[in-house]
Amino acid sequence: MSHGVVVKVSGPLVVATGLPEAKMFDVVKVGKQGLIGEVIEVHGEKLSIQVYEETSGLGPGDPVISTGVPLSVELGPGMLEGIFDGIQRPLDVIESKAGSFITRGIDVPALNRDKKWAFKPTAQKGDRLTGGDIIGTVQETVIVEHRIMIPPGISGTLVDIREGEFTVTEPVAKLKTDKGDIIDITMMQKWPVRKIRPYREKLPPEEPMATGQRVIDTFFPVTKGGTACIPGPFGSGKTVVQHQLAKWADAEIVVYIGCGERGNEMTDVLLEFPELKDPKTGEPLMKRTVLIANTSNMPVAAREASIYTGITIAEYFRDMGYSVALMADSTSRWAEALREMSGRLEEMPGEEGYPAYLSRRLAEFYERAGKVICLGSQERQGALTAVGAVSPPGGDLSEPVTQATLRVVKVFWALDAQLAYARHFPAINWLTSYSLYSDTVEDFMNKNISPEWRDLRTEAMKLLQEEASLQEIVRLVGIDALSVKDRLVLEAAKSIREDFLHQNAFHEVDTYTSLNKQYRMLKLILLFYHESQRAIDQDAVFSEIEKLPVREKIARAKFIDEKEMDKFDEIEKELKDQIAELLSEGGRVNA
Structure with a gap:
């Protein structure tokens, strides 16, 4: 370790000298309390250091010590169910040591050094192994099996491996490298947060990440390994949408980064997630979740680190x-x-x-998402899907952060304040949002859900766009100026908006909708539209079509339980019967 001194302090930025061996992004300890910082600029003998803790009280002449290593995270058993700050310090451990407020300079390991984990080997003595190969497993939670891997960049022959209970720092295996060196393999790896973890090959993301949110899955899907952003003004529901995705998305691990959001929002996550049940296993959702809590009242500089900390854990x-x-x-x-x-x-x-360099930094973050063939000789695939909320001031989507994000991500869920005020959830505007994965996902849906999927989605979007045009006419001259067929378009689009796109996050059935149920719901609404069109072609009275008793059942189809899907067949039959009855009873206008 080399020693230097502070020359100048400006908020979270400290200028130091006397550290000739320090490099960019090295971690340093500043002041007598050993505040954690990171070198972000080197000018000759002077270093600019970004300090991740409150710097009040620091002054020229205070000591600076370089650790000689970049900002890194500890990766191993014990991360799940954990709540960390932006530089991976466990907040529960800090609270037990220092109380409710984070003490400056407190130094606690990210992973518990005393807890023993039951390690079960899957590799055998004499196996030829390379970086990324799995040598054994630990049942970290009842949901997740933690796979212990050879760190990247290491290869050799396994000369010893043991089963039993070990801490994360105790050797579980020994590897003899090609040079003849013997390396101890522990259950913990360290990895620099700004360095992308390697993989064998990146694959095109083709399989949708089902979220259970109908407006997303049907109209603006994201794939496993895809990227998405949720821009919207204050109060439009960004955090709520992300909470729903964290709860219901078809992902085995969730990493949630509260990067500078308000403390009460993060508190909601901390209180809700342990109570929420994982829909697949019935266990608490926290059993497969890692939380990075870096709220707006924590040091500004630590926000930058929190993004990299979170995505490095996700890559692992x-x-x-x-x-x-x-x-x-x-x-x-x-x-x-x-x-x-x-x-x-x-x-x-x-x-x-x-x-x-804002655009470049955002691009570097989102490009770490993707579907990959994992490193190692054992064939396996992994996917990392990144969803970022953007908070443009006043909802102005032309501001730099939103525009730089849109140039990188493939899915844009535009939150609309008017929809939010109208209590329409999720408040994703169907006219301005888009997904560049739609064609890929439609092929998947046509093969796995129904061959009609693409046609239904296209027709539904067309009806919503036609409704927007017709609403302009209605505002100008009134609804009586529209033809019967145009009024039917408005009625069908209203049904899509209110009965399909609107979703109640607090209703036990409506909060999540499977892809198959989404298909049946949309098919039912469009069947009503087609049958009504046919009736109007046979001179049926539009007001009689509006009053059909089956309309109530169509509106309440969202509350049909996933186990009772045959009810959709009953409603479809009822709809056809009532239209036939309307025509046979003479509910028609004169030709």
Whole structure:
């Protein structure tokens, strides 16, 4: 370790000298309390250090010690169910040691050094192994099997492996490298957060990540290994949508990063997730979740680290062969941290004061998502899906963070304040949102759900777009100016909006809808539209069609339990019978 001194302090930015061996992104300890910081700029003998803790009380002459290693996370059993801050310090351990407030300079390991884990070997003595190969497993929670892997960049022959209970720092195996060195393999790896974890090959993301949210799965899907963003003004439901995705998305591991969001929102997550039941296993959702809690009242600089900490942990679980969903809430707060540090470094500002490299940093973050063939000789695939919330001031989607994000991500869920105020959840605007995965997902749906999927989705979107045009006419001259067929379009689009797109997150059935049920619901609404069209072609009275008793059942189809799907057949039959009865009873206009 080399020693230096503080020259200048400016908020979270500290300038130091006397550390000739320190490199970019090395971790340093600043002051007598040993505040954690990271080198972010090197100018000759002077280093600019981003400090992740409150710097009040620091002054020129205070000591600075370089650790010589980059900011890294500890990866191993004990992360699941954990609640960490932006630099992976366990908040529950800090609370037990220092009380409710984080003490400056407190140094606690990310993973428990005393807890023993039951290790079961899957590799055998004499096996030829390479980086990424699984040598054994630990049942970390009742839901998740933690797969212990050879760290990347290491290969050799296994000369010893033991079964039993070990801490994360005790050797469970010994590997003889090609050079003849003997390396101890523990259950814990360390990995620099700014370095992408390697994989064998990146695959095109083709399989949808089912979320149970109808507006997402049917109209604007995201794939396993895809990227999505949720921009929207304050109060439009960004956090609520991310909570729903974390609860219901078809992912085996969830990493939730509260990056600069308000403390009460993060408190909701901390209180709700342990109470929520995993729909697949019935166990608490926290059993497969890692939380990074870096709220708005924590040091600004730590927001930047929290994003990298979270995605590195997510990559690690992806390398085991799991499907991982990462929620970042919100990347705007992360960008504000970049802006503050850039300003203190006196860099040339870009648009609205953000650093000129904002787009590149966002691209580097989102490109770490993807579906991959994992590293190692054992064939397995993993996926990392990244979903970032963006908080544009006043809902202005033309601001730099939103625009830089849209250039990178493939799915855009535009939250609409008017829909939110109208209590329409999720408040995703179906006219401005888009998904570049739609064609890929439609092929998957046509093969696995129904050959009609693409046609139903296309027709439903067309009806919603036609409704938007017709609403302009209605506002100008009134609904009486519309033809009967146009009024039917409005009625069908209203049914799609209110009976299909609107979803109650607090209703035990409506909060989640399987892909098959989504198909049946949309098919039922469009069947009503087609049957009504046929009746109008035979001169049926439109007001009689509006009053059909089956309309109530169509509206309440969202509350049909997944185990009672045959009820859709009954409603479809009832609809056809009532239309036939209407025509036979003479509910028609004169030709």
